[in-house]
Amino acid sequence: MTTSAPQAVRVRAPGKINVSLKVGPLRADGYHAVASVYLAVSLFEEVTASAAAQPGITVRVDAGGPLRIPADGIPxxxxxxxxxxxxxxxxxxGIQDPAVDLVxxxxxxxxxxxxGGSADxxxxxxxxxxLWGTGLSAADLALLGAGLGADVPFALAGGAAVGLGVGDELTPVAAAAPLHWVLVAADTGLSTPAVYRRLDALRTSSGAGxxxxxxxxxxxxxxLTAGNAAAxxxxxxxxLQPAALSLAPALDNVLQRGKELGALAGIVSGSGPTLAFLAADADAAARLQDALRAEGHNALAVYGPAAGAEPADPAAPADHT
Structure with missing residues (x-):
């Protein structure tokens, strides 16, 4: 008895925060070396791949999640x-003329x-x-992912990891105990290249080596390994935080307000503008989420580490947790 190929496959992959991010100087190749500590959190992108009747790769977007996520401008x-x-x-x-619809x-x-794009x-x-039954291993997919973006291999792996090089040289971190965070999303995004350029400019103007x-x-x-939020x-x-705040100064007010409302600490996530507030525990995160929402902020409590990319039950409703 043979098993027919699936007609649709839904997979979810986590967003991440950088609980630590060191950035080196601008290199001759235009990149910056980093030493990043990644933490996958329980806010997941989902992609459904369906077999299409005609050759081609089509993409559609459904922006219906727990945070207000404008889909305008997504290519x-x-x-x-x-x-x-x-x-x-x-x-x-070696698949000629792939036929797939991606949502x-x-x-x-x-x-x-x-x-988020790397998770996608x-x-x-x-x-x-x-969907195609190509049978590539996790290592094969990670190699392909690294060619698409430095954060893609981590989105495949999930959990927690140190990222060196441009962020794609991963070493897993044994962080089993959950840490609780509250994310605050901004109404508009920040260009990662623009944030790095501003970082370079700030360093040049200050003379800081x-x-x-x-x-x-x-x-x-x-x-992180101990799950010790206070530490x-x-x-x-x-x-990157000074550069992100230079480009979006209003974020600093939100960072201060989050701490006033009970966060242990707050940080710009990666190149921003999303903010991540560390809470003492799940109850504290829930209270902080509610307090920030009451003041009009686009806030959501999450935890990490979370699992990497994995199949989702096609019969289950989409969920962020």
Whole structure:
């Protein structure tokens, strides 16, 4: 008895926050070396890959999640990361004229510093791998993912990890105990290249030198491994935060307000503008979420570490947790 190929596969992949991010100087190749401590959180992108009747890779977006996520400006053509992921997988597997319809359910803020596009690419790789029966291993998919974006391999793996190089050289971190956070999404995004350019400009104007980062902060790793929120609150750091706040000064007021409302610490997530507030526990996160929402902020309590890209039950409703 043979098993027929699935007609549709739904996969979810997590957004991430950087609980620590060191950024080196601008290199000759235009990139920056980083030492990042990634934490996958329970806010998931979902991609459904369905067999199409005609050759081609089509992309649609459904922006119906727990946060207000405007879908305007998301490219739906071949430049979309899910389309590029499907094309890369088809090319690697020797599939001529792939025929697939890809639907992205957006939960992670767009251009928000949480790796939402990378999560989409990771989910698309896994979904198409299953839909087409190409049988690529996790390592194969990670290699393909690295060619699409530095954060894609982490979205495939999930959990917690140190990322070196441009962020794609991953070493898992044994962080089993959950940490609780409240995300605050902005109404508009920030361009990652623009934030890095502003960082370079700020460093040049201040005359501050910087070295290539080679390791993650041991204090961050110890607190993360232990699930010690109080200890982590004192050591989280993001080299991109001054640049993000320079481009979006209103974020600083929200950071201060979150702390006044009970957060142990607050940080810009990656290149921003999403903010991540660390809470003492799940109850404290729920209270902080409600307090921020009462003041009109687009807030959501999440936890991490969360699982990496994985198939979702096609019969179940889309969910962010």
């Amino acid at each position: 739906l053509g071949p430049d979309n990361l899910v389309a590029r992921a499907a094309a890369a997988l088809a090319g690697h597997a 992205i359910t957006k939960h992670v803020p767009v251009a928000g510093g949480m790796g 690419a990771a989910a698309a790789l896994l979904a198409c791998n299953e 910087t070295e290539e980062p080679e390791t993650a902060d041991p204090a961050v790793l110890a607190a 982590l609150a004192g050591v989280i750091h993001n080299d």
